[in-house]
Amino acid sequence: MRMAIIGFAAGAALLQTQAALPEASTIGLAAVAVLALPLALAAWRRRGGQGGWSATMRGAAALTLAARLAAMLAGCAAGFLWAAWLAHCALAPQLASADEGRDFTLVGTIDNLPYRFDRGVRFNFAVERVVGGVQGQVPPHVALSWYAGFRDQVTEVGDVQPGERWQLTVRLQRPHGNANPYCFDYEVWLLEQGLRATGYVRPDAGNRRLDGFVFSIGNVVEHARAVLRGRILAALPDRPYAGVIVALVVGDQRGIDQSDWAVFNRTGIGHLISISGLHITMVAGLFALAAFKLWRWSFFTRAQLPLLLPAQKVAALVGMAVALLYVLLAGFGVPAQRTLYMLTVVAAALWLNRITSVSHVLCTALGVVVLIDPWAVLWPGFWLSFGAVAVILYATVGRTTLRPARGRHGPAPAAAAQAPSRREQLWQALRLGAHTQYAVTFGLVPLSMLLFAQISVVSPLANAVAIPLISLVVTPLALVGSMLPAPLAGPVLGLAHWLVAALAACLQWFSGLRYAVWSAPTPPFWLFCWAMFGTIWLLAPRGWPVRWLGLATWIPLLAAQPSHPAPGRMTVTGFDVGQGMALLIETGRHRLLYDTGPAYAPDSNAGNRVILPYLKARGIAALDGMIVSHSDADHSGGALTLLDGIRIGWVLSSLWPNHPIALAARQHVHCAAGQGWSWDGVRFEMLHPLPSSYADTALKPNARGCTLKITAGGKSMLLAADIEAAQEAALLERDRGRLQADVLLAPHHGSGTSSTPAFLLAVQPSVAVFQVGYRNRYHHPKQEVYERYGVQGIRRLRTDESGAVTIDFSNGAGQGIGIASYRTEHRRYWNGR
Structure with missing residues (x-):
């Protein structure tokens, strides 16, 4: 059975690597074959027994091995087919392409715990009907944002609460996310959540609440989470770590600052800042112990309840029920699910008077998690959760038992051996805890490198402080405080917050150590x-x-080192950052970042969402230089985050000296025509702006965009920022002979004010890259401009369609240019559906 469950999980994971789903008819036929396999195996084993071959020890061992292998293969096939069938069902509700950007008036309920931010609120919406439309045009669940400001207009955001029924006018689009190596896949996350469209609420007089609360089990749970979160935030107004308290009580981590997450991850205690399996086990164990004691004590009253039902069974039932309630409050994350299912299996074995091994318990939990959510295998939490428990079981079960007490001259008598002293019990518990921490720390090193390209060196020390404090003190205080009446909740939650703040100060010291984290490229x-x-x-x-x-x-x-192009070669990675620009240029021993992408929200930008994760996964700890072409937010939005998160040698830009980016740079220089340098046989030339342009304060930022030409092995690329027709004409007048390039980064994302015919004829590119956002509000690239490139026979690459683009400039003029797009090379069945 265990081998079949492991195979089931492996099959579900295999499905998530496929570029396309098998047809529904193929799934049905394969399912019949998988169901027939166990029957054939049983018949084969009976035939082997009758023939006498299995009577020998060798024959029995061979049969056992064959049976286990067959069980794993059957489980793998079953997991693959099950995940494929669920994927078909999940992809079926679909918004038509023609309905993207169309306004719908919907009636439905708020389906989750809304997240409020500075500019509005985000929430999931369960659609009940479309007003004035045909039912079925809109998927049953959509993700919506309601902004306080819309296109420079101030709009009122509704006070949406879980379970309420609202009528809203919304504009929707199909699921789409940025596609970059080593980055979060938003599209598959939406698929896992059952959200088949995203959009925003339009300003409309008809937006209104219809009902205060619509009863359902899910709405009750989400409403309870909202009430608890509201009580915590009311008791801790404007406290920096209130989001941590909320995460420990209801599992909502969205209120924790990115800077705090950076500290938690560097110190290896991120697993504690949520409702983890450890917290659920602790709370369930406390309630189970209380139920056990109270039930046993009732024997000395007239009730004598243990005569009706054993206290152990009552304790198991209470512990499982409390764990279920806590997991529901946690939002049903994978670590919480794993703990719940393991506790459920143990409770069921106790009630059925069965003996079960820990490996059976863990495998059963694994099977149930994958059965319910086959996409769970895509997330680090799944592997870390089950991997940590598997490592602990491997390193401790059967090895860490209390040793018998010893006298001064040898083993103590049997009676004493059965009752070790409290001091010995404490010492043995400390030894077990230390051994467990050692096993987890060392056991998860390869997995941490595979998932995060780094390990926390200070994790053992940080966890030694954080685990007892968070699990035994802060979490109980947070739970009790969130349920107390207002006059009493404040002091209790305030104490929990003070302890978290003290812990955070300690962790910041750990995080600031020079070798707090060991980084290396993501291994094959x-x-x-x-x-x-x-x-x-x-x-x-x-x-x-x-x-x-x-x-x-x-x-x-x-000890692995990041890869480099060969001398004389160059690799350019154009990131998919939405509506913005960001390119990484790599030579034999140097790296340059051209623009830093947009800012998405006050604490979210292309720097921390795309560029830094990519650099960290590649093992790149420093950049030699960074160019910020101009001040527009879609080009400079990630710069401050990058300057804070990675060592950057110098910054070249058209920004004024008092700009925050210029002030944060170690060395800042204005870009100007005539600048140039060579790295590893690759030539860099700045063509625009003229040095005299900085005296003209009336120029728009676009007009002063740093325009760079890079040449490697006889092939070249022109990065034209957001220059427009006037600047293109000026370049043609003074530098026409130097404009020719094999690859062109389309000026101003392909706007209607740039890419003039004369400019394209002078550059003569064979490839053009458009860094644009999906269905962006500016409609870049403009249709007439995009067709202009096509008429000239230029190959066109759009990052909203192809994802990140990697361009490899060969070492030699005759070897051509290699181009790879992320969505083509790493296509998955959920892309483009």
């Missing part, structure tokens, strides 16, 4: 498997030969 899968083999060897039982050799398998994992 084969290297991860090799390091995992060494880790299993390292954590083997005492007596296993030369266990320390397992550490040797980590050397290529931890």
Whole structure:
């Protein structure tokens, strides 16, 4: 059974790597074959037993091995088909392409815990009907944003609460997210949540609340979460770590600042800043212990309840019920689900008077999680949650038991051995905790490198402080405080907040240490498997030969260096940042970032959402230089985040000296025509603006955009920022001979005010890259401009369609240019649906 469940999870994971789903008819036929496989296996085993072949030990072992392999293969096929069928069902509700950008008036209910931010509120909406339209045009669940300001107009945002019924006028689009290597996949997250369209609420007089609350189990749970969150925020107004308290009580982590998350992740305690399995087990255990004691004590009253039902069964039932309630409050995350299912299996075994092993419990929880949510295998939390428990079981079960008490001259008598002293019990508990932390810390090193390209060196020390404080003190205080009446809630929650603030100060010190984190490029899968083999060897039982050799398998994992192009070659990565520009230029030993993408929200930008995750996954710890072409937010939005998050040698820009980016740079220089330098056989030339342009304060930022030409191996690329027709004409007049380039970054995203025919004829590109946002409000690239490129036979690449674009300039004029788009190279079945 365990092998079948492991195969089931592997099959579901395999489905998530497919570029297309199998047809529904194929799934049905394959399902019949999978169901027939166990029957054929059983018949084969009976035939083997009758023939006498399985009577020998060798034959029995072979049959057992074959049966386990067959069970795993059958489970893998079943998991693949099950995940494919659920994917078909999830993709079926679809907004038609023709309905994108169309206004709908919808009636439905607020389907989750809304998230309020400076500019409005975001929430999920369960559609009940379309007013004035045909039912079925809109998917049943959509994700909406309601902005306080709309196109420079101030609008009123409704006070939406979970379970309320509203009528809203909305504009929708199909699911779409930025597609970049090593970055969060928003499209599959929407698919997992059952959200098949996104959009925003339009200003309309008809937007109104219809009913105060619509009863359903889900609405009751979300309403309870909203009430608890509201009580916490009311008791802790404007407190910096109120979001952490909210996360510990209801699992909503959206109120935690990105800067705090950076500290938590660097110190390796991010798993504690939520309703984790440890917290659920602790709370369920406390309630189970209380139920056990009260039920047993009733024996000394007239009730004598243990005669009706054993206290152990009552305790198991109470613990499971409390765990279920807490998991519902947590938003049903994977770690919480895993804990709930494991506790449920243990409780069921106790009620059925069955003995079950920990491996059966863990595998059952794994099977249930994947059965309910096959997309869970795509998220780091799934692998870390089950991986941590598997490592603990492997390293502790059967090895860490209380040793018998010893006298001064040898083992103590049997009676004393059965009752170790409190001091010995405490010492043994400390040893078990230390061994468990050692096993988790070392056991998860390969997985952490695969998922995050880094490990926290200070994690053991930080967790030694944070685990007891958060689990045993802060979480109980937060839970009790959130349920107390207002006069009493304030002091209790204030104490919990003070403890979190003190912990955060300690963690900031840990995070600031020079070697707090070890980073290296994300390893290939084969290297991860090799390091995992060494880790299993390292954590083997005492007596296993030369266990320390397992550490040797980590050397290529931890000592890897980021890749570079060969000398004379150049690689350019054009990120998919939405409506904005950001390109990474790499030569043999240097790296330059051209523009930093847009700002999405006050604490969210292309720097922390796209560029930094990519650099970290590649193991890139520093950039030699950064160019910020001009001050527009879609080009400079991520600059401050990057300057704070990674070492950057110098900044070249057209910004004024008192601009925050110029002030934050280690070295800032104005870009100007005539500047140039060479890196590793690659030539960089600045063509625009003229130095004299900085004296003209009337010029728009676009007119002063840093225009850069890069040449490698006889091939070149022109990065034209947001220059417009006037600047293109000026370039033609003074530098026509230097404009020719094989690849052109379309000026101003392909706007109608740039890419003039004369400019394109002078550049003569074979490839043009348009960095644009999906269905952007500016309608870039303009249709007539886009067709202009096509008429001249220029290959056109749009990042909203192709995702990130990688351009490889070969070492030699005759070897051409290699181009790869992320959505083509890493296509998944949920893309473009």
